[in-house]
Amino acid sequence: MKRRAFNRCILSALVGGAAALAAIPAAQAQNFPGRAIELVVPFAAGGGTDAMARAMSDASRTHLAQPIVVLNKPGAAGGIGLTEVANSSPDGYKLALVTADMVIIPHLGLTKTTYEKFTPIIQLNADPSAITVGADSPYNTIEEFLAAARAKPESMQVGNAGIGSIWHLAAAALEDKTGAKFNHIPFNGGNPAVLALLGGHIDAVAVSPAEVMQYVKAGKLKPLAVMADERVPGFENVPTLKERNINLSIGTWRGIAAPKGTPQPVLDTLGAAFRKAAAEGSLKRFMAEQNLGYVVADQQTFTALMQRDNATFKGLIDKFGMRP
Template identity: 50%
Template sequence: MKKFKLLSLLLALSLVLAACGGSKEEGKEKASGSDFPNKSIELIVPYAAGGGTDSLARSFADQTDIGESVAVVNREGGGGAVGMQNGANAKADGYTVSMVTVELLTLPHSGLAQFSYEDFQPIALLNEDPAAITVSADAPWNTIDEFIAAAKEENLKVGNSGTGAIWHLAASAFEQETGVTFNHVPFEGAAPAVTALLGGHIDAVAVSPAEVRTQVEAGELKVLAVMSDNRVEALPEVPTLKESGIDLSIGTWRGLAVPKDTPEDVVQKLEESFGKTAQADAFKDTLNKLGLGYRYEDGEGFKALLKEQDELFAELIPSLELN
């Protein structure tokens, strides 16, 4: 009987200890979810070091204060497809953030990527740059209406940053909206296209204001119109297409996103911290120095933009004659 009582006492004691241990472990797991982040966060940049997206990412990583370091990792290839695919496939724990660009939408509709914007949970939009119709300073056209009239009479050469790239798509969308036809000339990036324009080898480019700002300030080029809803701060005298009755806003943008199944509490912490950095004057000053346009949207606003532009590119890209 004594032996039985002793065994019963030991069993009861073991159950109590197990219960205490279980509670401790459960509390530990709960805390690990609530103390995010507790290690370094990786920020994937889908392009090579030194470019505009990389410079933006590194400046943001240096300025953000989320409690842990943010390490930028370049995973270029496939026009951004490699890095963004890596980001979509990453563990959904908040420790891998992707710097996504407009190619998140254009690559899939061009048959060049398997992901879609729905594979990501948007965190914050940081930047937006419209396409700008730019010509030589001594070109005979001083308004976008004059340029359109000329394009209807002759086959103007318009340079872009590569077949199927955003600036090619912008010029093609402009064709559709105005009824003109261009001779599209692809280059390995916007910079060589601008160089060709300066050399008189092409008639115009449709790249971002930042990519022609230096030459405009030097009096070598002039911008006829920007493809945005509002005038660009860096070029306040340049009208939008909408001011000429052309309903077209298109360009590039950069933002932050995580895999779609990332826990809501982690997403909220990232939104709060990254949003604070994105709206700070120091970050806005950085974009200005880099010659990049500023636009901030929180996760919901960024998601709405992605949906709207995905529908645009789903209709636009299949209809293009990429010559």
């Protein structure tokens, strides 16, 4: 009898201890945030992703009890910064500004950190690829462009932001859908590719509308089609591929994610604050001024997008042998 009573005491103590430990994260979540939150941008300062992170930080000031501090952790095409956040304590105090690169670079062998090591909080942006040519190009429609590419396989020089970049994958996806064969010309970023097009060194680029917008408005470039479900603001006269019976929608995106295992109450607090921040006029103006596609999607929708693109990009990288 004494032994059974002793065992019951031990079991009661263990159960009570476990309940007390479980209550600690709940209490922490209830008081969240109690200190500044770090938002890691896995790219160098000064780019569009960095600028968007800082605009979001500013817009969040009145919606969170603590500030968001933006930290740049570039390297390995974003892999270094993403890995740091994925391996951090899942308490909501270190987040990542994620882009479509996070579902590309693991398949290129640049990192072992996959999107599955994160929980998405909110999507803030989406930009499709656009096929753009010089203003004096003989091609005025996407049909003419593709017909020329099919007539002389691999003679059409299409610039991108580097081997395995989202814009390389977009052009490869267009090949896959249409049977055209391009000569893919990699550059160190979308802007150098656009400058090469302006100089007449290549035939086209497959980059975002934002990266060619100023030159299109100046009459120096002309877009032939966008790879989106709907026409793009500022490119209202440019058809989508789907309007031309090519079932392809592909592009980049940006958003905020937390390490896997972050408590749901913390995610809920962050999600609510970020949705309010995304509705701020200052953030909307920033997105419009930067010609960035303004899209706000919740945790579930953003997760589904990551899953879809992860499968799509893996298939393209494997099929076209892009992995070094």
